[in-house]
Amino acid sequence: MGSFAIIGAGISGLACGNALAAAGHQVSLFDKGRGPGGRMSTRRVDTPFGQASFDHGAQFFTERDADFQRTISALETQGAVGLWQGEFVRFDSKGKQHALGDEPRYVGTPGMNGVVRGLAAGLNTTWGMRVSGLSGRKGAWQVHGESGENLGLFDQVVCAVPAEQVSDLLAPHTPAIAVKAKAVRSLPCWAGLFAFEKPLKIDWDMARFDAHPVLDVTSAGLNQPGRTGPASYVVHGHADWSIAHLEEGADQIAALLLKELAKIAGPLPTPLVLSAHRWRYARVETSHGPGYLYDKDQGIGACGDWLAGPRVESAWVSGHHLGQALLG
Ligand SMILES: Cc1cc2nc3c(=O)[nH]c(=O)nc-3n(C[C@H](O)[C@H](O)[C@H](O)COP(=O)(O)OP(=O)(O)OC[C@H]3O[C@@H](n4cnc5c(N)ncnc54)[C@H](O)[C@@H]3O)c2cc1C
Known part of the structure; x- marks a missing residue:
């Protein structure tokens, strides 16, 4: 041994x-890290309407590899993973909406870090x-x-x-x-974290923006398995935009990304949570x-x-x- x-x-x-x-x-x-997650972290914030939770790193994952499928099935049985049955769309460079392919997309439950927590169970891990x-x-x-x-x-x-x-x-x-x-080289990503008392008027759960000057991906937590609390949204800035704004303050970034959310969702109520997280090394440019x-x-x-x-x-x-x- x-x-x-x-x-x-x-x-x-x-x-x-x-x-x-x-x-x-x-x-x-x-x-x-203080707890399980890495780039599959979940941030929780108390609000007067319950605890809002944000998967501010990875939004979902696929399972194509047979060994990974077996691992995910076991985690699903333990309640640490669920299938995200939402509306997944892409906006092209002209702003036109298209459906994204229907490959199954999974998330951790009750938050994305549930996957990491589940995999760490039984291992000797010092956080x-x-x-x-x-x-x-x-x-x-x-x-x-x-x-x-x-x-x-x-x-x-x-x-x-x-x-x-x-x-x-x-x-x-x-x-x-x-x-x-x-x-x-890894590219950075600024993530905006927003929660509202009621869901916004958008007809999708996750949108990818092709060739948008600011946005990369925006997700709503509402229809993800195991989520409770107020309506939460994660807005990821595009890599080039995140590079250009890398050293700005989180409050300023949160305000800028909220403005972008208003452009796609219409006038917004006052957010219960208005925050931003900087991922300095979000995703590798070339593996x-x-x-x-x-x-x-x-x-x-x-x-x-x-x-x-x-x-x-x-x-x-x-x-x-x-x-x-x-x-x-
Ligand atoms: C904003 C964002 C969006 C993403 N969206 C998606 C998506 O939708 N779908 C998808 O499949 N993937 C997505 N990804 C990518 C995915 O999250 C990562 O590829 C994956 O989680 C990387 O796992 P890892 O174990 O390699 O690294 P990490 O998750 O980064 O784990 C590395 C760990 O090392 C720890 N660590 C670092 N240095 C030290 C040290 N000196 N001592 C001790 N501990 C240390 C860190 O705390 C961390 O927990 C996204 C990532 C980001 C950031």
């Missing part, structure tokens, strides 16, 4: 951890722990927390964090992986392939969407395949 430290308990790190734990290995995960580095060698890797914590001694280490954060952790130990991560990286001599692997594609499912597949490779 081997021991593995996994840095990052997003969906890719957890997929890897589950593959290793299922084969009887000792797995310890460390995540800097609120930022890993600052490693020392040692294969068979005896020491993992260090940012406040000097000694997080234990492990045979091998998996790095499951966004590409931009890989290099600082791995460059001294496996330059080949660090160099590949450095070559990847690196080949799914995962493993430096066998050093006993260090890397997985995540930057190696497989900018989607929830791709991130899970990356972690799962790295887990299989470590077992092999």
Whole structure:
């Protein structure tokens, strides 16, 4: 039986951890987030009309890979995932509305982070722990927390964090992986979070905007499985717009995105929640392939969407395949 430290308990790190734990290995995960989510986070805000919840990262996910389908079915049985039966549309560059394909779209329940919470159940995960580095060698890797914590001694280490954060952790130990991560660029995304006492007058649940100067995707939480509370909306700014406004304040961004929401939904009532979240590294512009990286001599692997594609499912597949490779 081997021991593995996994840095990052997003969906890719957890997929890897589950593959290793299922084969009887000792797995310890460390995540800097206060709770489960990563880029599948859910933010909850109290209002006089109940708690509003916002999936401000990933909006939905697909299941095309057979192993991922099995995992999602198990999570569905546990109540951690549900099918989102909504109206999905796209607005073309002339503002004309088209139906989007009817491939099944899933969400976590009661919020998107339900998926990550479900995958973390039964694994030894420490939340609120930022890993600052490693020392040692294969068979005896020491993992260090940012406040000097000694997080234990492990045979091998998996790095499951966004590409931009890989290099600082791995460059001294496996330059080949660090160099590949450095070559990847992730695009930012500003997310506007709005809640109203009553639903807005729009006839779709999720809209994608092609060639819009500001908007990328807008979603309504109303018809998602397991959602309660006031009508909540998440408005994602387009990558170019988010880059142009990256260093502006969240209040200013929230006001700008609210104006865009009013252009598509008509005059708005006063929002119960008016907020914005900046994702500095939202989605990889070009994923690196080949799914995962493993430096066998050093006993260090890397997985995540930057190696497989900018989607929830791709991130899970990356972690799962790295887990299989470590077992092999
Ligand atoms: C705004 C937005 C919209 C999106 N929309 C969709 C969508 O609709 N459909 C879809 O399929 N995908 C979507 N995605 C992409 C999808 O969310 C990601 O591809 C996927 O969640 C990535 O998973 P991951 O495990 O690779 O990374 P992450 O989820 O980022 O997990 C990495 C984890 O590492 C932790 N971490 C980082 N550094 C450290 C450290 N030093 N020490 C400890 N922990 C650390 C972080 O806290 C995080 O939890 C979207 C993403 C964003 C941001």
